[in-house]
Amino acid sequence: MHEFMELSLNSFLFFANPQFQLSPPHGKVSRNIDLVYGGGSVGLMGLVSRAVYNGGRHVIGVIPKTLMPREITGETVGEVKAVADMHQRKAEMARQSDAFIALPGGYGTLEELLEVIAWAQLGIHDKPVGLLNVDGYYNSLLSFIDKAVEEEFISPTARHIIVLAPTPKELLDKLEEYSPQHEKVVPKTKWEMEQLSYCKSCEIPPGLKEGKPVVIQAQRGAML
Structure with missing residues (x-):
């Protein structure tokens, strides 16, 4: 039996398509949360950022130049x-947030x-990942x-x-009660230690060192 993990969810990262328009019945929710998002001012991104900001909360937009x-x-x-590029954008948004929420969107979302x-x-x-299935x-996808x-x-x-x-x-309520149940491939502390040491212990496959192609095979039913 898994107990609920007590989360301090203060800052949420929203993934969304700027062109998506959230209808009024879905858009009315009030929580004391801060917002981290992709930095746009049009469409849904602009709507959500203004709502959070006008509610007196902190808003951080991260966007490539x-x-x-x-x-x-x-x-x-x-x-x-x-920021310089999309990789830096995603890393910074993830660092600033306590949870993730995806709204309807396209390829980027x-x-x-x-x-x-x-x-x-x-x-x-180990942050919760929410999907608003409007x-x-x-x-x-599910x-x-x-x-x-x-x-x-x-x-x-x-x-x-x-x-x-x-x-x-309903989604925010569930995110606050989230408790990870899956087995992690590598402990979180190991990732943090590797980042601090810049992965000095990581070995490069011999084929890559020599500039040769490396073939990766996956069997049916293989866990990746």
Whole structure:
């Protein structure tokens, strides 16, 4: 039996498509939480950031300099951090947040969502990952994940890394009660130690050292 882990969820990282518009019934939720997001001022990103900021909470937007002309129009709120690229953006957003929430979105949202899920499975972090399934938007993705569990590419416990709910209030309640149940590939402390030592103990495969191609094979049912 897994007990609930007491979380201090003060800062949430939101993944979303800037063009997605959240309808009023789904958008009304009030919590004393800070916001970390992709830094845009248009569409859903702008709506959420203004709502949190007007509620007296701290807002941090992290955005690559190249995307600023496209995703920032007019007034921005809170703190805006300009970074060099997408890798730095994601690393900084993850560092600043206590939990992750994905709203309906496209390729970018999916990439960010699946990455933080993979990080949780690997043991890089133990933060809850929430999926706001508005009007069943993510049902097809969830069916795909269930198929991967059935085919033994994803373990049943790792399936529960995703915290799912159709409304913001229900999702936030579940995130605050989240307790990891999956077996981490590597302990979190090991990742932290490796980062501090810059992975000095990591060995490069001989083929890579010699500049030769390395073939990676995966069997049906293999756990990656």
